[in-house]
Amino acid sequence: MAKNLLHKQVEVMFSGLNNNSATKTLPEPGTLKENLSRLVGNDKSGSKAIQKSTLSQFATASVEMWHRSVHSFLVSASLTKASPLWSSVAGYYSSHYSIRAFAHLLGYFQLYRKGCIIRLEINGSQYICHILKKGSNDREHKFYWKIVKRNSFFASNPFFTLNDEFQAQSDSGHRNKANYFDHIDGFPQFQILDETYLKQRIGTIAGMEVNDAPIPIVDSYPDINNVQLIAYHRLVIFRNFIDTILRDSNRFWKVHRRPNWCSDYIDFQVVQPRYTTIYSDFR
Numbered sequence: 001m002a003k004n005l006l007h008k009q010v011e012v013m014f015s016g017l018n019n020n021s022a023t024k025t026l027p028e029p030g031t032l033k034e035n036l037s038r039l040v041g042n043d044k045s046g047s048k049a050i051q052k053s054t055l056s057q058f059a060t061a062s063v064e065m066w067h068r069s070v071h072s073f074l075v076s077a078s079l080t081k082a083s084p085l086w087s088s089v090a091g092y093y094s095s096h097y098s099i100r101a102f103a104h105l106l107g108y109f110q111l112y113r114k115g116c117i118i119r120l121e122i123n124g125s126q127y128i129c130h131i132l133k134k135g136s137n138d139r140e141h142k143f144y145w146k147i148v149k150r151n152s153f154f155a156s157n158p159f160f161t162l163n164d165e166f167q168a169q170s171d172s173g174h175r176n177k178a179n180y181f182d183h184i185d186g187f188p189q190f191q192i193l194d195e196t197y198l199k200q201r202i203g204t205i206a207g208m209e210v211n212d213a214p215i216p217i218v219d220s221y222p223d224i225n226n227v228q229l230i231a232y233h234r235l236v237i238f239r240n241f242i243d244t245i246l247r248d249s250n251r252f253w254k255v256h257r258r259p260n261w262c263s264d265y266i267d268f269q270v271v272q273p274r275y276t277t278i279y280s281d282f283r
Contacts, residue, residue: 012055013059013105017059018250026064031057035054036118039129047130054127062102062104065101067259068093068097070262072094072097073094074265075090081188082190083187085222087222087228088221091227091231094230094231097122098234101238102148102241107121108139110134116131117132137230146248150160169215176216205225205228207271210273213230214233218229
């Protein structure tokens with residue numbers, strides 16, 4: 001998808017959220033999944049028209065998924081000393097939720113129980129869902145990452161990968177070691193969560209300068225610094241991306257770009273890498 005087409009798609013997705021109060025515009029849990037499931041019915045292929053209200057749900061699903069990313073990052077940072085195991089797992093899910101947020105912006109949604117994938121197309125005032133059969137390699141933790149990495153807008157960005165679990169540097173490979181390896185051991189004396197430490201830890205992560213994309217190293221588990229650093233950069237990239245397209249024009253995004261439940265702890269600032277233009281103007 002060309003840059004200008006992606007920008008237009010995002011603008012149209014969010015445009016339907018600009019009229020009502022932005023504080024109560026998130027749909028009920030599972031709304032988009034249920035709507036798309038009804039649309040698909042028993043079909044495994046083909047194309048069907050959708051209403052603009054469903055189109056807007058791609059936007060709200062994307063933003064809510066980003067909120068999950070921010071929340072998971074706070075959990076990861078909080079558990080840095082208390083539990084490297086759960087800190088690394090939460091950090092991974094922070095990254096995964098950011099990637100999935102981008103994939104929904106690109107117009108993709110996987111219907112697991114239906115065994116199919118929805119691809120959105122905006123053609124003028126027509127909004128079309130293409131129904132694609134889910135392949136054997138389209139597991140969620142590969143599918144959404146693949147969608148983002150193969151998009152021309154993100155393909156050359158080293159902060160986005162295909163998430164190959166068998167690589168030495170791999171988000172999912174590092175997560176798999178925390179979840180599935182035997183004898184990882186190394187559990188510290190448990191320390192209760194500390195608000196002051198959380199703020200300090202996020203400040204440390206935000207102040208780290210990177211020379212390369214800090215993909216976690218599987219054999220260095222628990223590679224907490226890289227897990228949290230890459231997760232933090234990804235969630236900031238998402239926020240900056242939407243900011244660049246919508247600016248201050250969208251009421252919904254103006255409210256949800258800085259959730260009140262995290263505003264005391266995170267300011268979404270980073271030391272921008274010198275070697276890449278990932279934080280340059282997205283236009």
